[in-house]
Amino acid sequence: MPPTARARRVAAFALTWLLIATSSTAALADGDPANGAKIFQQCSACHSSEDGVNMVGPSLHCVVGRPAGSIAGFDYSPAIQEAAQKNLAWTEANIIGYLQDPHKFLGNFDQDPGARNKMPFNLVDPQQRQDVVAYLKGQCTGGH
Ligand code: HEC
Numbered sequence: 001m002p003p004t005a006r007a008r009r010v011a012a013f014a015l016t017w018l019l020i021a022t023s024s025t026a027a028l029a030d031g032d033p034a035n036g037a038k039i040f041q042q043c044s045a046c047h048s049s050e051d052g053v054n055m056v057g058p059s060l061h062c063v064v065g066r067p068a069g070s071i072a073g074f075d076y077s078p079a080i081q082e083a084a085q086k087n088l089a090w091t092e093a094n095i096i097g098y099l100q101d102p103h104k105f106l107g108n109f110d111q112d113p114g115a116r117n118k119m120p121f122n123l124v125d126p127q128q129r130q131d132v133v134a135y136l137k138g139q140c141t142g143g144h
Contacts, residue, residue: 030130030134031127031129031130031131031132031133031134031135032130032131032134033131033134033135033137033138034135035128035131035135036130036131036132036133036134036135036136036138037135039123039128039131039132039135040132040135040136042121042123043057043060043121043132046119046121047059047060048060048061049061049136049139054071054073054074057118057119058071058074058076059071060136060139061139061140062139062140063090063095063136063140064090064091064092064095064133064136064137064140065089065090065091065140066089066090067084067087067088067089067090068080068083068084068088068089068090069081069083069084069088070084076118077115077116077117077118078115078116078117079102079103079106079107079110079112079115079116079117079118080106080117080118082106082110082112082115083106083109083110086109086110088109092133092137095129095133095136096126096129096130096133099122099123099129099132100122100123100124100126100129101122102117102119102121102122103117
């Protein structure tokens with residue numbers, strides 16, 4: 001094979017591996033907001049992402065970074081109220097932990113395993129949790 005063709009093959013091979021490596025790191029580091037928008041359809045049975053719109057659950061507008069239990073006028077459960085007193089903030093990691101099992105997450109955080117919470121929903125799949133958080137984060141970047 002002429003040297004240039006060989007060099008091209010080597011370069012193509014290296015590029016393929018580079019793409020595989022970067023795409024798998026990206027999947028671990030960040031969620032996919034487009035997929036998160038689809039996951040959010042499950043949340044929207046109870047939540048709106050619009051500011052000031054509370055349904056069965058509180059508005060999730062700009063929830064990433066928000067203190068827990070901070071929507072005025074929403075009737076939070078004792079578990080969330082206790083967590084709010086202990087300064088729980090909805091960081092990405094905390095939302096991801098909460099979505100896996102709200103009851104257990106708040107029970108651990110509050111150090112009160114019996115604390116009653118009101119969100120009867122969980123997302124087991126870790127990628128789906130990352131994706132929905134990426135979506136929620138994206139909802140808040142424009143204008144805020
Ligand atoms: C069946 C209804 C229901 C579904 C579905 C649901 N939630 Fe909730 N969610 C609630 C309720 C009710 C609360 C208030 C919890 C409490 O007071 O214990 C809540 C609270 C929350 C909070 C805390 C908000 C705050 O102001 O402290 C977050 C974050 C949250 N939900 C995210 C989600 C996400 C993301 C999804 C979808 C993956 C989802 N929820 C699906 C009912 C639901």
